[in-house]
Amino acid sequence: MNKPAAPRKRASAKLETSPKPKPRRAPRTPKKPLPKPPVGSFKHRLLMVSLEVAGLAITAISVVMILLGYSASWFSGTRFFTSLLPFAIGVLALIVAGAVLLIGWWKLRKRLHDRSTILSPILAISFALVIGWFVMQNQFAQAFGHFRLLVGGKQEASRVTLAHQVYAAYRRYDPAQLQKLVNRAEEYNPAIAEAAKVFDIDPNLLQGIAATESSFLPRDSQDGGHGLFQITQVPKAVMAQAGKQLAVSKPSLLDPRHNAFIAAATFKYYLTEMHNDLFLGLLAYNIGPRNGGLRFIMQQYGATDFVTIQPYLQQLPRDYPIRVLSHALAFRLWQKERKLLVYEEGDNAMRIQRIGIPGLQAEL
Secondary structure (H helix, E strand, O other): OOOOOOOOOOOOOOOOOOOOOOOOOOOOOOOOOOOOOOOOOOHHHHHHHHHHHHHHHHHHHHHHHHHHHHHHHHHOOOOOOHHHHHHHHHHHHHHHHHHHHHHHHHHHHHHHHHHHHHHHHHHHHHHHHHHHHOOOOOOOHHHHHHHHHHHHHHHHHHOOOOOOOOOOOOOOOOOOHHHHHHHHHOOOOOHHHHHHOOOOOOOOHHHHHHHHOOOOOOOOOOOOOEEEOOOOOOOOOHHHHHHHHOOOOOOOOOOOHHHHHHHHHHHHHHHHHHOOHHHHHHHHHOOOHHHHHHHHHHHHOOOHHHHHHHHHHHOOOOOOHHHHHHHHHHHHHHHOOOOOOOOOOOOOOHHHHHOOOOOOHOOO
């Protein structure tokens, strides 16, 4: 007989568990560079570059003026070791610093463009706005004045001297009397403004002439002057020109509007004759045709400007331009500030100088 098969023995030993293999790390893939912002149209790029260049140019020009202006003040003089040499070294240092800053800006510009193309124009315009804020302060007026004196030389020195004569004359006026003058002028300001516009003259200058001539009290004077501007002898061509603008055959000296037109035409005539030199134009207006006129007097004594002709005007009102411009300054201050600033109070001196003398600040 066949014997039954014996049952199989279960394996008592547990299967040995083998250690699990550690998962392999995936190989690192190099990071992709951030995509650059899309490049705009040619007009857009041109606009961005133009804004950047404009901002940097405004900043650089203003900084150069400020630094050179202050340097001219700090190292003023003619001694070599204390004035000339330090100033020359300062100019050299300014050139080197400008080159270093330009290189630094070029490197910074590349980094900014990796992020956005508008960052560099924004930064450049921000610099220009900051320097523009400083330009509006009184301190810039000082630096710019020194810079003008540095570049203008003898001519600018004469202009600054005369300007301070005007400021000194304004300082001596009684504020109450000036206010009365300004109030009396209100009645005649429309006619003066019209005449100034027709003959392309600063209206504050005409107000200054009228204030000096008649104090805005039109009347006939003992020396033959008539009306608001005390008109005396006027060249025929000037009278004809005034009549043409007024559309009348013979202007009336007693009519304030006609008087203002004749004065504006006369002043324009003499200003042109004196090659737009404001001081000489006012002096010629006051002298008129007496003694052959100012041009003849200057030729007689070999004078070339207001400073050199003054000593020869013993019998003539050589301070007339100073008085006119100091009154014109009062009207300019009233127009800008709606009050007559007292020169000595606070920082009014710098504020007044920043506003400028009518007819002179146009040269700035």
